Amino acid sequence: MGNIDYFSFQRVAEYFPQLLSRLHITLIITVLSLVIGLLLGTLIAAVRLFNIPVLKQITTVYISFIRGVPINIQLFIVYFGLPALLNPVFLRFNIDLNMLDAFSFVVATYAFNSAAFLSVVVTAAIQGVDKGQLEGARSIGMTRGQMFMRVVFPQAFHIAIPEFGNTVISTLKDTSLAFTVGVVDMVGVISSIAARTRHSLEGYVGAAIIYFAFCIVLEKGFSALEKKLQVYK
Amino acid sequence: MKAKKLVTALVLIGVLSSVLAGCGTKDKTTSGSNQPAVTAASDKKGTDTAKVEKIRVAVANDFNPYAYLDEKGDYIGYEVDVLKKVDELLPQYEFEYQTVADQFVALTSNKVDLISHQWESNPERQKTYLFGKEIVTTWAAYIITKDGAEKLQTYKELEGKTVATFQGSNDAYQLETYNKEHNNAIKLEYNSGDFSVILSKLESGAVDAFLLPLSYLPSIEEGYKVKLQRSDEPSYYSGTYFIYRRDDADETALQEAVDGVLKTLHEDGTLEKLSTQWLGADYTVEPEDQK
Numbered sequence: 001m002g003n004i005d006y007f008s009f010q011r012v013a014e015y016f017p018q019l020l021s022r023l024h025i026t027l028i029i030t031v032l033s034l035v036i037g038l039l040l041g042t043l044i045a046a047v048r049l050f051n052i053p054v055l056k057q058i059t060t061v062y063i064s065f066i067r068g069v070p071i072n073i074q075l076f077i078v079y080f081g082l083p084a085l086l087n088p089v090f091l092r093f094n095i096d097l098n099m100l101d102a103f104s105f106v107v108a109t110y111a112f113n114s115a116a117f118l119s120v121v122v123t124a125a126i127q128g129v130d131k132g133q134l135e136g137a138r139s140i141g142m143t144r145g146q147m148f149m150r151v152v153f154p155q156a157f158h159i160a161i162p163e164f165g166n167t168v169i170s171t172l173k174d175t176s177l178a179f180t181v182g183v184v185d186m187v188g189v190i191s192s193i194a195a196r197t198r199h200s201l202e203g204y205v206g207a208a209i210i211y212f213a214f215c216i217v218l219e220k221g222f223s224a225l226e227k228k229l230q231v232y233k
Numbered sequence: 234m235k236a237k238k239l240v241t242a243l244v245l246i247g248v249l250s251s252v253l254a255g256c257g258t259k260d261k262t263t264s265g266s267n268q269p270a271v272t273a274a275s276d277k278k279g280t281d282t283a284k285v286e287k288i289r290v291a292v293a294n295d296f297n298p299y300a301y302l303d304e305k306g307d308y309i310g311y312e313v314d315v316l317k318k319v320d321e322l323l324p325q326y327e328f329e330y331q332t333v334a335d336q337f338v339a340l341t342s343n344k345v346d347l348i349s350h351q352w353e354s355n356p357e358r359q360k361t362y363l364f365g366k367e368i369v370t371t372w373a374a375y376i377i378t379k380d381g382a383e384k385l386q387t388y389k390e391l392e393g394k395t396v397a398t399f400q401g402s403n404d405a406y407q408l409e410t411y412n413k414e415h416n417n418a419i420k421l422e423y424n425s426g427d428f429s430v431i432l433s434k435l436e437s438g439a440v441d442a443f444l445l446p447l448s449y450l451p452s453i454e455e456g457y458k459v460k461l462q463r464s465d466e467p468s469y470y471s472g473t474y475f476i477y478r479r480d481d482a483d484e485t486a487l488q489e490a491v492d493g494v495l496k497t498l499h500e501d502g503t504l505e506k507l508s509t510q511w512l513g514a515d516y517t518v519e520p521e522d523q524k
Contacts, residue, residue: 005458006429018304079334080342098344101331182332184294184306191295192302194427198456 011202012209015193019206025103025185029175032107034168037114044119049126059119066116071109072177078109079181106178110171117167125160126152158229165222169215176211186210285327288487290316291345294332298452298511299351311511312349315369315495318503322494326487337362340478346487351473353403363477365488367495370508371520372446372471374404375463379435385442386464392418394441397431399424404444407469432457444468448508448516470520 044062047055066074082105083097090097129152137147179188190203292300292308300310308330320328328347333339336348340362353372354364376385385391388411398405400423412419422440424431432453434440445453447467454461475491477484498504504517 006433076334080338080344083344084342098342102333181334182294184302184332188294189302189306191427195295195297195301196303198427198429200427200429 007199007201007205011197011199012205015190015197015199015203016206016209018189018193019186019203019210022184022186022189023210025183026172026175026178026187029103029107029110029178029183029185030168030172033110033114033175034118034171036107036111037171038118040111040115041118042122044115045122045126048119048123063116063120066113071113071174072180074113075106075109075177075181078112079105082108102178102182106175106181106183110175113174114167114171117170118164121160121163121167122156124163125156128159129155154229158226161222161226161229165218168222169218172214172218173211176207284325286325288326288328288347289345290328290330291333291336291339291348291350292316292330293350296350297456300349311507312351312369314507314511315498315504316349318498318507319491319494322497323490326490337476340476343478346477346484347491348476352476353471353473355403355406358476361479363479363481363484363488365475365477365492365495367474367492367499368472368517369475369495370448370473370512370516371518372448372469372473372516373467373520374407374444374446374469374471375450376442376468377445377450377461377463378442380460380462382441382462384462384464386466388415388419388468391442393420395420395422395439397422397424397434397440397443403471407444428453429457432459446471446516448512448514451513467520472520 044059047059069077079102083100087097133151133155134147137151142150175185176187178185179191182188184192186207190200190207193203194200292310292313294300294302294308296310296312298310299312300308303309313330316328316330320326331345333345336345336350336352339345340348349369351370352358358364376387376391378385385394388408391408392415396408396419398408398421405421405423408419408421412421422434424434431440431443435443436459445463447463450461450463453459475488477488495504499517505515508514508516
């Protein structure tokens, strides 16, 4: 029995195109979850900012649940639990949630997840705008809509950027667990490559390079954006 | 006013993206299957116009040589080919292949209708699931040791040695059952991931042996370029089956139809041909005849 040929850079290069061919799935999951998550998160933030009773307590529980439960557990709960919970209702409308594929459940999970984190970001950003500015705006006769669009939103947007960037990056990285429910994304394809070629380490190294490159670009992008918007301060 | 427009735009984006999530990317992106796309709307009880019933079949995507993906992202392997042959002979069914997280949970929670992963039958599983009656493969499992090391022949000889196994596998079940009666005499080391980990532990001496079906040995030796030795006699015999949901009339009908076709495929030599092609020999004969 000779030495097992564990690792070669040549194979990293060889498998790289196969990883890239699945990169779009990773990115689609990230973008869809963030868009839906931002919408949901804004709604949650509104509930918290307007202090709506009962709903506010529900959002508090929701946010601490999402923060406290590991994402792979959340994935399994949504993937197996959501249809079990909601199917009795949906089946009345002739919709069987079990007919949806893993991809939809993955997007739903990451959307629910990022919604919690983004709602905190949005809430903090809006609360971060100085109260005096609102009084000033009111004193020159702005309507509530004008106040929001011209005074609150631009400043809140600026405050939110660094934390928003962090959420984008962590969502991107979290999608690496989507393979656990059967989605063949960039990470999922590694086990297929390993099944075919008997080598997996090279695939993981390749994926590390891609994730790392993306996160560097995102980080730089967000800090550049933040600098550019400095004018609002 | 502007705020309203913004909200409308955001809602539109949301709706569009959920529609996209629901159907656009459905088939090709997630399962990598080459089967035609099927929309969620075509559920079983809905319309009677199409007589063909869709069957959701769970297959692995990383289980060479039984079920895995080729470079194009299509399912290939012995089990995949057997299922495709079965599907061809059953016009009333159309199989769709997908990979799921936990095949047994997916089956009981109604996410799939048939599961396949070289599942062996044992009394515990029989109680919970409906097993096919026709075999997919048969097994003779041997004790594998490093080439040139002391050959280990029986569980008795494994006592005091370290044996590598995978959590939840049937060989783990076998060894655990033995251990229960023999005061945990065999040291079990649980592994995950691909086989290279176990092989390197065997090479370094961290483990002394592991169990492997004969049908799997050539592909391990060839794939990892290693030389292994096996016990003279098998340590246990086994057969693998497709599995269905229990106490479900549709599922029983499916099981009977699939079994009928499997029997034909077994008798007319199709299984033998596929087994030779994928596994290197005929692993559909009686396990006692596998040497």
